Amino acid sequence: MILHQYKIVFAGTMGAGKSEAIKSLSSVGVVSTEAINTDTQSHTKMFTTVGIDYGELILDDGTKVGLYGTPGQERFDFIWSEICKGALGTIILIDHSTENPIKELDFYLNYFKTVSENIIIGITHLDVKTAYNTSIYRDWEKSQIDTKYPLFFIDAREKNDVLLLIEALIANAEVQFSI
Ligand SMILES: Nc1nc2c(ncn2[C@@H]2O[C@H](COP(=O)(O)OP(=O)(O)OP(=O)(O)O)[C@@H](O)[C@H]2O)c(=O)[nH]1
Ligand SMILES: [Mg+2]
Structure with a gap:
């Protein structure tokens, strides 16, 4: 029997692993809106999401x-704010291997904090060799004055990593909104 039903949004940089995270978790076939990527300047990957991906997860309870x-x-x-309506929260995924991951993190966080009160951050692609090490996120966390956003290092291809983000988001909502 289903007692609760939640909506959770995945946002963040192109190629960070949003579609992959949903595929990793979903117990039903994912409705995907991927199309050939024409924006190869932003990312060289073959396909990119051009609408809304949808999947479903049933938790143990x-x-x-x-x-x-x-x-x-x-x-x-224009899709981002619409998608967040009625959601329990937003998971922002940032690809650590992009040119300037902190700039991307600030950009997506600044946008999504205006449409979502509950936000968790997941940094992906840590296995890819980059110019930065993960200390940039510690420094970034220290620079955050008002709100502290939980930040995790994950691989979007790993179901348990993505589950951790879902659990953290739900736990955060329980504390914030007593759901
Ligand atoms: N090496 C590595 N690859 C990853 C990781 N997370 C996701 N990927 C891969 O990154 C690629 C891009 O992932 P997508 O899920 O398509 O990215 P997206 O966030 O949906 O991108 P857009 O729809 O274009 O915004 C896929 O091939 C994933 O398997 C990670 O932590 N490490
Ligand atoms: Mg996608």
Whole structure:
């Protein structure tokens, strides 16, 4: 029996792993809106999300979680705010191997904190060799004055990593909104 039903949004940089995270978790076939990527300047990957991805996860306690993936490209930002309506919270995924991950993190966080009160951050692609090490996120956390956003290092291809983000988001909502 399903007692609760939640909606959770995946947002963040192009190629960070939003579609992959939903595929890793979903117990039903994912509705995907991927199309050939024409924005190869932003990312060289073959396909990119151009609408909304949808998947579903049933937690051990029977809670049904609707998983909604946003397109990473900024030209689709009109979809971002719509998708967040009625959501329990937003998971922002940032690809550590992009040119300037902190700039991307600030950009997505600044946008999504205006449409979502509950935000968790997941940094992906740590296995890819980059110019930065993970201390940039510790420094970034120290620079955050008002709100502290929980930040995790994950691999979007690993179900247990993505589950950790879902659990953290739900736990945060329990504290914030007594759900
Ligand atoms: N090496 C590595 N690859 C990852 C990781 N997380 C996800 N990927 C891969 O990154 C690629 C891009 O992932 P997607 O899920 O398509 O990215 P997206 O966030 O949906 O991107 P857009 O729809 O274009 O905004 C896929 O091939 C994933 O398997 C990670 O931590 N490490
Ligand atoms: Mg996608």
